[in-house]
Amino acid sequence: MKAIQIKQPGGPEAMELVDLPVPAPKANEAVVKLAASGVNFIDVYQREGRYKVPLPFVLGQEGAGTVTAVGGDVKSVRIGDRVAWTGVLGAYAEYAAVPEDRLVPIPAGVTDQQAAAAMLQGMTAHYLSHSTYPLKRGETALVHAGAGGVGLLLVQMAHNIGARVIATVSTEEKAKLAREAGADDVILYTQADFEAETKRLTGGKGVDVVYDSVGKTTFEKGLNILRPRGMLALYGGSSGAVPPFDPIVLTQKGSLFLTRPSLGNYIATREELASRAGAVFGMMAAGKLKLRIEHKYPLAEAQRAHRDLEGRKTTGKLLLIL
């Protein structure tokens, strides 16, 4: 089978198209013929060696396709089932062996491509808005990078809950996307100070929650725009890691709450993974959650996909099509 392998960490050119044997399933695994594989920043970090993975390895953390073989202990999936997963390496390939307990069924009404695109970003948006800080109707959320991969989904989910959504974006084009996704207000942070604007938009009260994947450049101001007892959910660091901070700042700014969540801890049990994926697929099938799949690449062009992702020229999801 064809696969994208990393033998030595490096730039996009470190990704080699190779021929490997189709994996055989272990007792608890199913082998899936992939239809689509998602391209994510974590793939870039693993390719670069910033996140360490034993070499050589096949890239890719999420995918969707059809089961072609199952191990002896596998009970919940059968050959022919359509399934998706995230958090298991090896998805930039024609076939992947995935532990049964990480596979979720894809319902009718959701395509394989949509499923692959939704696993990481869709479930991230879901845990943030439904578990980390369960938003309620009438509350106000600030969503940074509101036209980004997770941001666009988070804006839609927050809007569907009935919350008021303020989004930050870098360009007019992205502002339009965030508005279409349901943002009530959009701040072009390249033109206006998001702290001052958020205060103005909330009449000085501040927001209930800030969902922040930007990190270093937004952290301090994020604390300044929370209402007393509000929460900062820091789920990424696209501008760099937030440096160590003095916790007394949380008191001074209003007995604030801080969390630094990651998806793995929100799909740690089989039950939670299945219910979260089911909820996201349900929203998609009902037409309440729209994914932008605007960039599709053949497996052999994975390098170009990474270049486009790192160049931050894309909006929406990048997929490799098998």
Place this chain on the structure above:
Amino acid sequence: MKAIRVQHTGGPEVMELVEIPVPQPKPAEALVKINIAGVNSIDGHFRDGSLRTPLPFIPGQEGAGVVTAVGAQVKSLKVGDRVAWSGALRSYAEYVAAAEEHLVPVPRAITDEQAAAAMMHGLTAHYLVTDAHKLKAGETALVHAAAGGVGALVVQLAHAIGARVIGTASSAEKAKLAREAGADEVIIYTEQDFEAETKRLTGGKGVEVVYDGVGKATFEKNLNVMKLRGMLVIYGMSSGPVPPVDPAKLSEKGSLYMARTTLAHFTATREELLARTSALFGMIAEGKLKVRIAKKYPLAEAAQAHRDMEAHKLTGKLLLVP
């Protein structure tokens, strides 16, 4: 009237007994004859200058007494009403002029001693278990300094909710008090490592919430005793302030939450102050919440009260009788 005055910051000896005029209430204030004033660690922080206030000043943040005069705009109070308060300076005195909005009515079933003792510690314990982390039956809470002023009340409230309570205490004598308050388990942290013990007592799972008034000495280990997505509420720093925190740690240890809270943000509105005090007074009246009075001192012995408080030898509430 007699009052304690601080002319310059320093040790307990800087508190002088002086004779000064009875204050005149402003239009929105009531004049209260103080029957009991509470002694709190925050009084020591103002006295020694680690918290700042203009000099000279009369220390004391809480008390209970009887209204003897009201300003022209005061509507909810009349002469003869029994009231209690917290969060306003000048309570180490025979009289205080306090804003109407800070005064709460004291029901008949509650003594002045109980009311004064319940305000800061009781309100703190209440917001911790109801709002900072809304504790539920079946959850496990780790309560540091479980025989302390706030700790013993948190233990009682947590136990009443139906949570499992693990307390920490420094001596066998304090452990006994914590058990009497309702702690299911008590770790004597001077003899046993609270991290290892908490893990053992929870079968390696960890606790849903840590209530911590200790700060520096317990912070690192606290992060190791929580379940995935557990909450660390830091409400004090008896061992010193927590040094700067790298938010990435919260992610590494399992998508943890942390808050650094203070009472004022949980009694910011009149409604919330009244709701909390009436809940507390109700529990005290029904005998469900016991406040332990450690010792009463004449006003003139305020310095001795501070010495005793700072030696951490007494357990329970220290009160001054003007």
